Amino acid sequence: MSAFSRAAVPAVQLFVSACLLAATSGASQAGDVKAGRAKAMMCQACHGLDGLSKTPDAPNIAGQIEPYLVTQLQEFKSGLRKNDAMSVVAPSLSDKDIDDLAAYFAAIEISVGKLPGQ
Numbered sequence: 001m002s003a004f005s006r007a008a009v010p011a012v013q014l015f016v017s018a019c020l021l022a023a024t025s026g027a028s029q030a031g032d033v034k035a036g037r038a039k040a041m042m043c044q045a046c047h048g049l050d051g052l053s054k055t056p057d058a059p060n061i062a063g064q065i066e067p068y069l070v071t072q073l074q075e076f077k078s079g080l081r082k083n084d085a086m087s088v089v090a091p092s093l094s095d096k097d098i099d100d101l102a103a104y105f106a107a108i109e110i111s112v113g114k115l116p117g118q
Contacts, residue, residue, distance in 0.1 A: 031066065031096075036104025039097055046085055051105045058085070063110035069102035 040049055043061075048054045051062025061069060075081035076090035077098070093101070 031070075031099030031101070031103030033100075033103045033107045035096075036100035036102070036107075039101050040104055042089060043101070047105075051108045061105045062108035064106060066102045066106035069105055070098055073098040073101065 046055050046058035047061050053060050076086040077093055
């Protein structure tokens, strides 16, 4: 085996591991969009039922990818990520609630109109 190919092995192994992790992590996060919509009523004051921020301190969450939303909600729930409003809401969420909310907000289609400078 050449020096180059020996050096590439760890990078290839890391890449394959990351792909496998990404492929398997999405399978466990199959939330119910309809149930998520019903639960999203508690989110609407800040994020809107459409996932578009209604307050300056709340991010737009519509169209975000489901695993990202799950991770963020889990981190708010555990206290790893801090926010005054989310520290009130997130602790009461079950794992199913988190999956359902993530599925709902991820399912919202976002379109971009005119980009600035065009």
